[in-house]
Amino acid sequence: MSMYTKDELFQAISTVIDPEVGFNLVEMGLIYDASSDDEGNVKVTMTLSTKACPLHQMIIQWVKEAVEKLPNIKDVDIEVVWEPAWNISMADDNVKKALGA
Amino acid sequence: MNSISQDFAPPFKLIAPFFIIGGFFYVLATLAIFLFHAQDLVYTSPAVISFTHLFLLGFVMMTIFGAMAQLVPVVLEVGHFGVELFYAIWPLLLIGTLLMIVGFLYLPALLPYGGTVVLISMMIFVGEIFLTIKKVKKLNLVMSSVLISNTFLFFGIIFGLLMALSYAGTISLDISQMLRAHVYSVIGGYIGITIMGLSIVLVPMFTLSHSFSLTPLRISITLMSLGVISVILSALFNINFLEYLGYFLSFLSLPFYFYIIYIIYKTRPRKENDIYAISMMFAYSAMLVALFLAIAYFLLHKEVFLLASAWVLFFGFFGFMITGHIYKIIPFLVWFERFSPLVGKQKIPMLADMVPYKSSQAQFVFSSIGVILVTIAILTKSETLLHGGASFLFFGGLAFVRSMLYMINFK
Numbered sequence: 001m002s003m004y005t006k007d008e009l010f011q012a013i014s015t016v017i018d019p020e021v022g023f024n025l026v027e028m029g030l031i032y033d034a035s036s037d038d039e040g041n042v043k044v045t046m047t048l049s050t051k052a053c054p055l056h057q058m059i060i061q062w063v064k065e066a067v068e069k070l071p072n073i074k075d076v077d078i079e080v081v082w083e084p085a086w087n088i089s090m091a092d093d094n095v096k097k098a099l100g101a
Numbered sequence: 102m103n104s105i106s107q108d109f110a111p112p113f114k115l116i117a118p119f120f121i122i123g124g125f126f127y128v129l130a131t132l133a134i135f136l137f138h139a140q141d142l143v144y145t146s147p148a149v150i151s152f153t154h155l156f157l158l159g160f161v162m163m164t165i166f167g168a169m170a171q172l173v174p175v176v177l178e179v180g181h182f183g184v185e186l187f188y189a190i191w192p193l194l195l196i197g198t199l200l201m202i203v204g205f206l207y208l209p210a211l212l213p214y215g216g217t218v219v220l221i222s223m224m225i226f227v228g229e230i231f232l233t234i235k236k237v238k239k240l241n242l243v244m245s246s247v248l249i250s251n252t253f254l255f256f257g258i259i260f261g262l263l264m265a266l267s268y269a270g271t272i273s274l275d276i277s278q279m280l281r282a283h284v285y286s287v288i289g290g291y292i293g294i295t296i297m298g299l300s301i302v303l304v305p306m307f308t309l310s311h312s313f314s315l316t317p318l319r320i321s322i323t324l325m326s327l328g329v330i331s332v333i334l335s336a337l338f339n340i341n342f343l344e345y346l347g348y349f350l351s352f353l354s355l356p357f358y359f360y361i362i363y364i365i366y367k368t369r370p371r372k373e374n375d376i377y378a379i380s381m382m383f384a385y386s387a388m389l390v391a392l393f394l395a396i397a398y399f400l401l402h403k404e405v406f407l408l409a410s411a412w413v414l415f416f417g418f419f420g421f422m423i424t425g426h427i428y429k430i431i432p433f434l435v436w437f438e439r440f441s442p443l444v445g446k447q448k449i450p451m452l453a454d455m456v457p458y459k460s461s462q463a464q465f466v467f468s469s470i471g472v473i474l475v476t477i478a479i480l481t482k483s484e485t486l487l488h489g490g491a492s493f494l495f496f497g498g499l500a501f502v503r504s505m506l507y508m509i510n511f512k
Binding site (some may be wrong): 017053058086095100 | 171305306433442451453
């Protein structure tokens with residue numbers, strides 16, 4: 001039994017905006033997965049648009065803080081993965097349209 | 102927030118002086134163009150040499166050094182060995198550059214002093230970068246490019262100091278041979294390879310391009326490195342064959358670099374033409390023009406083509422490449438320091454909101470017209486066009502400084 005669904009966790013993370021492009025991380029397609037157990041332990045699997053992102057550590061912190069705003073969260077574990085590598089096809093249509101992709 | 106490492110973003114007060122001083126040197130360099138005489142423009146004249154050092158040392162190197170304080174950890178994926186050393190680098194580079202300019206224009210006896218101060222500044226920079234690279238466990242292509250470019254800078258500074266000593270009469274050397282080694286080490290070896298390596302990190306980062314092969318870049322950096330080594334050896338041992346081999350190899354390296362930039366441009370998902378994007382387009386177009394002018398020089402043996410090529414390379418390619426990146430780097434650093442602690446607590450600006458539209462566009466328009474006019478002036482030996490172009494560049498420079506100060510003071 002999980003405390004929060006994937007959609008609820010994605011909704012919480014969607015408050016985090018990449019300041020360079022101006023879109024949130026969920027609509028950018030950077031959040032690959034999110035799950036929680038019944039004790040409030042959350043696991044987020046995500047990537048970044050580039051390995052050299054200078055905001056790497058901050059973005060992870062923001063995602064953690066966004067999830068922690070949900071009630072009864074005990075722990076948030078964030079795993080940053082590079083496979084599959086992010087590309088623009090993972091972003092929502094509104095992002096692609098705004099960027100001109 | 103306390104758990105966030107500051108390794109990837111040094112304090113802005115450390116980097117800001119590099120950019121501010123760099124901007125003022127950019128404006129001074131535009132004023133120095135008024136000292137040129139279009140009819141008898143030669144690369145050995147004090148006006149041209151002082152302009153070159155104002156622009157390359159005062160603007161290009163000063164700004165690159167500041168940018169490297171932030172970009173080296175991003176590229177090398179490790180923290181600096183001693184980022185505080187950058188507090189010593191900019192005052193020394195500032196004093197050394199000013200002494201050298203006065204030395205070239207009025208007082209040659211100052212040249213060894215200026216050269217030595219610049220040498221100390223650059224040695225601190227190179228030493229810091231080498232010690233930071235030492236922390237990297239495995240070097241990738243871009244990291245290797247940082248190592249190679251800084252090695253060339255190390256030798257370039259030595260050649261420059263030897264020339265300064267020779268200018269002042271302290272030692273006797275063949276200055277023209279040493280000049281070739283100095284110019285090629287610093288411009289081709291350091292600035293060229295630094296731009297090649299860093300642009301392959303930064304341009305895709307800002308355009309969101311992915312999945313391109315780095316093989317053309319590897320070939321390009323290898324050819325450029327071999328070209329620079331050949332020219333240095335030709336200067337040291339007076340071997341003509343190596344000089345032309347070096348030119349050939351370095352020219353050959355450019356199509357490979359252009360190819361990878363073209364692929365990144367063609368496959369970029371982010372197609373908005375902001376000040377960064379149009380600056381990059383102008384910079385790369387300028388580099389192509391510089392290449393064709395250099396080829397014209399080798400075919401026709403007319404010095405105006407060499408001067409025009411160097412001019413377009415300096416103000417067209419280096420100038421726009423650097424100013425374009427400033428519009429990305431300064432907003433990031435200011436945002437990181439001033440607004441990132443407020444994320445999630447209140448509404449904060451995006452990075453693009455921090456770039457002043459009108460003054461950045463004014464800088465682009467005035468500077469690009471200026472570059473084109475001065476190029477035509479050099480080729481046609483027109484004094485009127487030269488001063489007209491310099492005027493455009495001066496106002497472009499002022500707009501650039503205004504944009505920079507706006508971004509730095511953004512609240």
